[in-house]
Amino acid sequence: MKEYIKLAWRNIWRNKRRTIITAASIFFAIFFALIMRALQLGSYGNMIDNAVTMYSGHLQVHAQGYWDNKSINRTLVRTDELIGSIQRDERVEQVVPRLESFALGSSGPQTKGVLVMGVVPKKQDAMSNLSDRLVAGSYFTGGEQAAIVGQTLADYLQLGVNDTLVLLGQGYHGATAAGKYRIKGIVDIPKPDLDNKMVYLPLATAQGMYMAPNRVTTLAINLNEHDDLQGVQHYLSRQLPRDKYEVKTWREIMPELVQQIQSDNASGWILLVILYVIIAFGVFGTVMMMINERKREFGVMIAVGMHKARLAMIVTVEMLFIGLLGLLAGIAGSMPVILYYHYHPIRLSGEVAESIKTFGIEPIMPMAWQADFYINQTLIVAAIVLVAVVYPVYSITRIRAVKAMRG
């Protein structure tokens, strides 16, 4: 085997220029495939991070049935035991309790339906960086009777800092929920659909308004590594009584985001397939040329006793070598670029940035850094090379020594 590998290695350098051109075509295809894919996955990651941190968390625990029928009556009691059993999983970074419900928000002559979110100020800030997004006023300091509202909503209701917002809604078990709250701050929420309806209250304040002491609708969970989303979901589903609680991932909570990523991902794959086809034809052309040039030599090798299968194996190894050269060069070339832009994302500006912001996404383009990504590319290129050599290698098995030696 060692001898065949040596023979294959030497054979690829018989025509240096051709080997380098073929490897270079693989290099460029891999380089662009990796960069393009890293950008794409990085952008998805950014979209997900934005959505997850601003609203959903990686996972949410609700009272059973809440997600399908969001009612203040389907709340759960926030107990230390419940929080503790969630936090026992080391993959859980933090648990952020919330009480969410709808109400009518009014200021002067203006009225609008709003989403009231009762939050634990410190925890919510750790998750969403709300204090950094303030455009006016200040952040909560404790359980004050005050509200922070989205900028678009504030504009609509003509609210400024220290103005009063009146909320009116339905509380727990049919109670009337009403309150007057001073505007403590106005935040710029990078999700337009939230920015025009969001009212943050301290959790205790919201519980008081909705007559739901110690009750929450949601326990939003952030994970240390979001890769094991399903694993944590399964773990929590087993840990928590099924008849009382449901555990939802951000994918279930925001299916429209998942669909948007899936459709964009499909177009990315089409481009990747085009690059793979280029690789396949490059390899196919090279191996066909190689076989035609060396038919006489193959004839001699068969004549003196080499089995055609071994010959085919040597040619396959030669092509795998060329594929590997291109692949390794592509990985080596793209790695520093990807690493750099992973840690220093491209920051978009101007109209493009503004239009991206309207989707609630931070206008940056980070590159994803994932090991499995390189492993996949290696396997795909190896598979492409193997597929591209099928016909040429088959043609080796059809060689007749006498005819081949005649040339």
Added chain:
Amino acid sequence: MKILRLDNVHKIYDESEVQVHAVNGIDLDFDKGEFAAIVGPSGSGKTTLLNMIGGLDQPTRGEIIVDSTHIGQLKPSRLIDFRMYNIGFVFQAYNLIPVLTARENVEFIMHLQKWPKHKRQARSKELLEAVGLGDRMDSRPGKMSGGQQQRVAVARALASKPKFVLADEPTANLDSRSTENLLDIMEQLNRQEQVTFIFSTHDNRVVKKAHRIVTIEDGQVKTDEPQK
């Protein structure tokens, strides 16, 4: 001792609508250690005959028997193995593997036969020294003259101690000096190794060295005579 027998061997090619009888009922046998030349004009069927003896081509009719093996009855993969273990080839155009050194070319068939490394090295050294290339063992074919390449090809053909060596016009591309040199080496190895050499040639210098001359014309044996 007979090592090769041809029994009423025919080879007919279907060229469009015309049948060409390249070999037309040849009966021949060869003893161990013979140094024989098959001669004849171009198109007489020499190369076709040699290809059939070497198992590279199948007779349309008739039998070729090496020792007691009817090579026409062997399956293709067995035939490849049979060639590897029993027959050495020397081709007109040398046909060495260009990326291998002289030594590696000689060791190539021994590799296929899975000889241990030390035996391979000893045998290739012995043969390359015998053909006068002890100092060119690590040279690749591209760095050698035609005569030197053909001597490597002879060493390669003998490497695995075959029953016989088939040489198709081995001197056709060589100058007089290289031809003399090559023939002397082959004659010497024929004696030393007791390997049968069968040439196809129309080169008089080869004919003069041969111990037996088989003349073929129109695919048939015209004369078959020993030569002193």
